[in-house]
Amino acid sequence: MRPAFQILRKDVERLWWAILLTFVLLAVFALHDPVLPPDNLAIRDLGSGDWFSLILPLAWSFLIAIVIHQDPLAGDRQFWIALPAGWKPLALAKAAFIVAFIQIPYFLATAAILISHGFSPLRYLPHLLWMQLLVLCLVFLAVAAAVVVRNFAQFMLVPVMVAAGTVFLNVGTSRGFQQDDPWDMRWPLALTILAIGAIAVIALQWTSRRTILSRTIGIAAVIGAVCVYNWLSRDASAAISAALSPASAGQGPVSVADTPREPDHSFGWRYPAFRGTATMIPITFSGLPANIVTHFEAVSLELSGPKGERFAATWPRSQEEYRKREILAELPPQYRPGVGWLGIRFLNPAVWNSLRQGPVTIHGRLLASFYRSGKRIVLPPRARTEIAGLGYCTTPAVPDPADPQRRFEPLECESAGIPLRNVQAGQILEGPRELRAMQESIFVGISSPQERWLWPLRKGVSLPDGSSRPWTVMESMPAGSAIVDYTIPNLDLNAFVVQPSVQTENRR
């Protein structure tokens, strides 16, 4: 313990200015709410506050690199190697430094943010610990990079090289993933690979200073993470997400069947229809858990034609690519009992002509995400109300940017941990109970959810529909997910056409 304390003391003595600098940055971060400027809710501009998502991790990374390089591991001229201390006190001293000047201050800062927003840190301790884990991932990566480079200049080159490699490998293309896909496992998997690689590098380098081997492992981990992020398919991502999701109580097998029904013209296509033939196949899910809201994502879909021909629906990366696809399949994001739809748009007339000739069989795969609905809470105007398991919601009176004399009452919610997109909210109509119940069933998640990775709170705002009716929020807790494979045989697609072939493509 004594050698470790001496090394720690030496590092603090040497790096007090850098520690102080990170403390100042952290204090400004804690005092500066990066989400939703309070003076103008209508402007969803993150402003300068969001720079801390970049600056603070960079400052911490540099602090880590500097402290590691007080006693570098790569090389054979280090003063510490011949000291009678060994690697254990050295590693202990560096770990203590990181805990004392990065992890604990960040924990205190996030706890202070929760307190200043009316949240109890003790009650939301698991969330704060989860935030610590995220920062720990960053710490592992920075330490791993620092222990295999010879100096600080080389350390600075690591992110540059990773960024260059990322661009070279064309990372960032969506591969069919949509923004905020809850089952997008690319980041968690890539981060897991990086973290495992980083731990291996740190352990190997600290115990035996095998720099070349450590560098090889580090580079392999980076390449692996980049490959996973870049080439993980929707199918695989959905399967992994379902496999890792917590088991949901009472969740039974889910099956899909087609049921004739009048087409729903309010079906919201994710990509507007510029061409092709649109069909809407009514589907009913059976075996869904009771009292559960289900969100579906179409993972894959294949159609077998009357002559045995097969066509796979694909998911476009962008609007531009959408124009090049032959078949596009979509599901409304939230399944309401009795009103499920599978939308298939045939963009290639030749494919449509082939499939319309006879019975078609659909083989599909869905990812079903379940949310358990809680109590419905009616929010009084301009009051801050606690929503169990979520956080706080309020309906402030805000000046209309277009007409400052007018005021409107948006719904503003803050949560510590629960993604706000899962929370159902809406304005309740006065009227018969059936009407209110129907309206509740079409509530959507709070719009404009804003999350920043170092900020412990999530925020979201739903704008009112113009009336001053009270807002209602329903608690909604994630309750697992499941992969659903289904087959719908002998389908006459002609019976489900909702939009005949549109040949005039919008070339705007």
Place this chain on the structure above:
Amino acid sequence: MKVMLRTDRLAKKFGKVEALESLTLEVPEGSVFALVGPNGAGKTTAMKICLNMVRASSGSAEVLGVDSRKLSPAQLARVGYVSETRQLPEWMKVSRFLAYCREFYPDWNDADAAEFVRAYELPLDRPLKSLSRGQRVKAALAASLAYHPRLLFLDEPFSNLDVLVRDQLIETILGAGSETTVFLASHDLAEIESFATHVAYMDQGSVRFTEEMGVLSTRFRDIEIVLASAEALPAGMPAAWLNPEQAGVVVRFTIPDSIPPVTSNRSVVISPPRGK
């Protein structure tokens, strides 16, 4: 005879370069063992392997009877190391440096450290980076001798030092007494011949010979040739001409006594056999 340091067929390759080739030697207790050879001979690499700073490609080294790869902190606390290439914490003031080192060595003697500081006239309030090379070596040596190591590694301690400083350091090393065995590396035979008890001559990664200094001085002689004009030495020097050096028109080397001196139309000076 107790052996403080032993290497057995120690070898090290850096890529395709063989820095060390089958080094086998024994350093007896109480000796001042000099590893001599030109730059790049593998002396520093050998020393770093012994201190577990570099991993050997093959062979083994024992320090104080322990495999060098398994040296515990307790064993390292009895070993000193001063090297021209060792990265000292240069931001530290001399006083802080000594205080920092003190915490790692149970046998540290404050009085001795103070005595070294006084003898070396070390400025306690100045950071190491502001010291001259000679002062830095003195500070490192003071920090190594203050805990009376059983085995002291000195890697080119005298290079680029003026004669006065060198003599002062030699005096200190000899003053350490027989309780400290010294294993030092130098590229200059002349600078260690006055106090080394054993010499191993290394060239191109391998040991050419190992001798006690007393025996060595009867078997070898220094040759000094004064050339008529300053011309470069030929590439293929005879293998028996050890440690050749040139300074202008003067060429020096060492040869076994059995080899007759070369005579030519150039003037040749043959030095007498060296003695302690």
